[in-house]
Amino acid sequence: xxxxxxxxxxxxxxxxxxxEVIGSLERQGAKVIAQNTKEDGFEEVLKLNYDLVVIAGGDxxxxxxxxxxxxxKIPISLLPSGNANNIAGSLGIAGFYPDTxxxxxxxxxxxxxxxxxxxxxxxxxxxxxxGWGLFTALLQxxxxxxxxxxxxxxxxxxxxxHLRKLPEELSAQEYDIxxxxxxxxxxxxxxxxxxxRQLGPQLVLAPEADHGDDYLxxxxxxxxxxxxxxDFLKAHEKDAVESPFEVIxxxxxxxxxxxxxHVDDSxxxxxxLYEGIPKVKIKLQKHQLTLLNTNPNSSKKK
Numbered sequence: 001x002x003x004x005x006x007x008x009x010x011x012x013x014x015x016x017x018x019x020e021v022i023g024s025l026e027r028q029g030a031k032v033i034a035q036n037t038k039e040d041g042f043e044e045v046l047k048l049n050y051d052l053v054v055i056a057g058g059d060x061x062x063x064x065x066x067x068x069x070x071x072x073k074i075p076i077s078l079l080p081s082g083n084a085n086n087i088a089g090s091l092g093i094a095g096f097y098p099d100t101x102x103x104x105x106x107x108x109x110x111x112x113x114x115x116x117x118x119x120x121x122x123x124x125x126x127x128x129x130x131g132w133g134l135f136t137a138l139l140q141x142x143x144x145x146x147x148x149x150x151x152x153x154x155x156x157x158x159x160x161x162h163l164r165k166l167p168e169e170l171s172a173q174e175y176d177i178x179x180x181x182x183x184x185x186x187x188x189x190x191x192x193x194x195x196x197r198q199l200g201p202q203l204v205l206a207p208e209a210d211h212g213d214d215y216l217x218x219x220x221x222x223x224x225x226x227x228x229x230x231d232f233l234k235a236h237e238k239d240a241v242e243s244p245f246e247v248i249x250x251x252x253x254x255x256x257x258x259x260x261x262h263v264d265d266s267x268x269x270x271x272x273l274y275e276g277i278p279k280v281k282i283k284l285q286k287h288q289l290t291l292l293n294t295n296p297n298s299s300k301k302k
Contacts, residue, residue: 005021005054054078058084070114071287074290112291128265167230220248
């Protein structure tokens, strides 16, 4: 069995023990090629023949590799070693690598859908979610230097702390929204189209999201729900509470607005040369990725 191990050596709060992971996989009978994702051209290693890709890192590393492999049929194993680990957490993946080869041979796999978005000037894919309002505003402020960047090892607490302050600084905006053809237009403080259960500083926004079904989960926070939003963010600082807001299962979402939006942890700004109100179309791609289930207490298969 041939394994490509893609690892981010700087993810999380502790040093990544590369030798221990490689040694464990080799003791299981695998041949391992390790590649640092911080190195230029690291993607070239994916042109080799292999049976499994192991991704060791935080959400940023995992998203980058999963999107690189968006049309791959080769199984992928996640070894979460970041701060939030939203993707692995949403999937219930424990990152227990000593049974990697055994789980692979048993066919203990999980499906993962990949989202797509398209505007008049840009298109792409996402793993966690696409959204407007609160979380986008936080990412914008960090980009502009209005919020200091999170200190190493404290990204979850940092995000929770600064998100709690944002309702005081934001006003609701008007959006033209259609969800599977039904009109949901109105004034909203926060809109998230979720592919996973959680994003950002471990915010559980779509508690019932199924990473393997044919639906995205749309959370809408109305203008008159500011108090509920404040209460949720305050409670989240102390505990991993679930969002109290309505979540709508959907296959196709269209949002018309000039406002910027986030795709996973990046901000997208509409091209100013486009005449009219820009529209963002969001759905799932047909092909699902295959993930190795490393949770020793689960046996759900694709």
